[in-house]
Amino acid sequence: MGQLSSVLMPLLQLGALGFTAYVFIYSLAIEYLLRPSPDFQSRGVFPRKPTAVALITVFSILLLILMVTWMRLLQVIWTNPGLMPLGKPSSEKQEASQKYFEKYDAFIADYDGDPLWCNKCHNFKPDRTHHCRELNRCVRRMDHYCPWAGGIISETTHKFFIQFVFYGTIITTFTLVPMAYFLAERIRLLGSKPATWIAATALAGIFCIFTGTMFFTTFWNLSINYTTIETVQRGGVHNIAMLATAGTSRSKNSSRASRSPNQQPPTVLKEVQRDASRSYVLFQTQPFDHPWDIGTWPNLQSIMGYSIWQWLVPLKMSPCIQHDDIRGEFGWAQKVLDMAAEYQEDRPGMQIHLLSDSRRRNR
Template sequence: MDRAMNRGAAVVLPLIEVGLIAYATYALVYSVGVIYLMNPDKSWNIERRRSTGIGLIVVYFVLFAPMALAFMRLVQVIWANPGVVPLGDPTSEKKGLSTKQFDRYDAYTCEYDGLPRWCHDCHNFKPDRSHHSSDLGRCVRRMDHFCPYAGGMISETSHKFFIQFLFYAAVYTGYVLIVMAVFLADRIQKIGSHPGVWIGAVACAGVFFLFTSGMFLTTMYYLSENLTTVESLNRANVTTIAMRGTSPDLSRAVSTANSANCVVTQTTPIITEVQRTNSRSYVVVQTQPGENPWDMGTLPNIKSILGNSVFDWFLPLRMSPCIHPSEAGEYEWGIAVQKLMRENGLGSAYRSRRRRSSHRSSRG
């Protein structure tokens, strides 16, 4: 029932928003700009303010255009490519299913047995950072939240356009709020009348300004830490990660510390070592509680979604850079995980060591 209601709201709410924008356009452009400022009724006994009216209307459309573009791009991506994970065969079981997709990575998030996380509903492994959405009935890559105001799922594919839409909508509603409030006060003072349409526009713009600016600031705060809304709810948890490599590296790391006569505090909780049938070895480790495995630092975190150039930050056109997986993993690993790999000769450290040794043997 919840699911049907959410999905219904995701169709109705964007239409209501379009209606409200049409209403704001009527109130600000026509009622304030064209009538009140440029062609006032003779009986009002007020001066004609043509240039003020034209200026207000021009600025209105300059702010309206990027918001409309971001909104159309957002809705288009949400409907065309919400970033769902393919469904598995309903008869398939976790054990025995190919992990080929994960084997090319230095590391991936996993369960205690070292296998990737499993979705019982989709009958498939979950890529890193994906979550099962009850609204879509599917696992979604880098799922953020289901937003009926934007028409559906905010995820890897749409997060950038969602943030851009919130920014432009906050600027637009802020402008409508200020212009309507200023000229409502002006009109009350000069001719003593206060049309319902103007009061309604002030109220709607006020509500949506608070909503969009608050949402924008919250989303940017989470993005600066590279957390999705789902992850922010579980941020105190530990993350279990399978890293490529073998445990002799780990014992060496520990014994080196011993021989140097240091107090050994084993801070990396190692759960198990896994030997796959394809002769690959993985060491299963856990992060510290509250440690975000994806936090690369504020600017790289923001760039991973908004893009690498200032044009990308503001233009709602290109997809986010984080969508393209690398050898490192489904997404770039954060500072804490990279350190863990380096110190224990696992994951990327294991890969670069193997490269160096194969390079040496090919030269020798």
């Protein structure tokens, strides 16, 4: 059902867009503004060539940008949606390999200190991965399933989705304002209310509200580094397993701020010894502490990129899909680092790998 609607909805929208473009360019700009009929002219509608040319030019450019962005979004949705591979159907959590997670200094874990498990995909879930009901697959940094845009919004498609709704907001606003203005003028001068004009104005209005709302909510969530799923689960706690070594020397370079008298010590659920060389400390975050909020600007850059061109042009993939940082799947919030530092401070000889200087240098 979901997948069918993700084909039907875009087709429906494409139809609405085509109809609105026809009314805007042909009925409004050409027939009404560029060369109004002698009958129209006798009732006060005179040719306004510069206005007509300006409307057609800007609309065409905006339409082209929107279509390119949309095609790029659909292309990534179809070819690289960020799905996790399926495990063997017989595979159980206890036997499955955790090798993928061993490279990381810290990862989201369950109450045993294991990575989160999906029993539908029979595989572990990297941080922020969610099982998508529509696709019946686990999706990396899943935001939501969007039949309107044509499929899954995830770590690979989020940037192009935001660009799509951004350019959608611009073109619908640019359509709505002249449509409404000249519709009012036409009613005043000619006393006629063509159904096509009313329909095009209404469509532009509806989609303007829709894309505008989507753009502002998505952009806001991005600035605080929440996915739509995470906003729904807001207030919950996260268990984070951190690789630790019981060394001999105490870390001198702790980054924590000193604990204020009434501040709670960090919640540590347990310490897990995996094998002779690997042990983990299992922390639990406080409710409402978001583990991936690394600051407004870095939050935005992790999806949008590092230059104005990357923000505007739907070409380059988001930096956050790299996963080449051994500290974790995504950057950790300062609160997470503070929690670890505070624990380490109270445990002389304990070294949390996430806090080691060599890791921090390339942050």
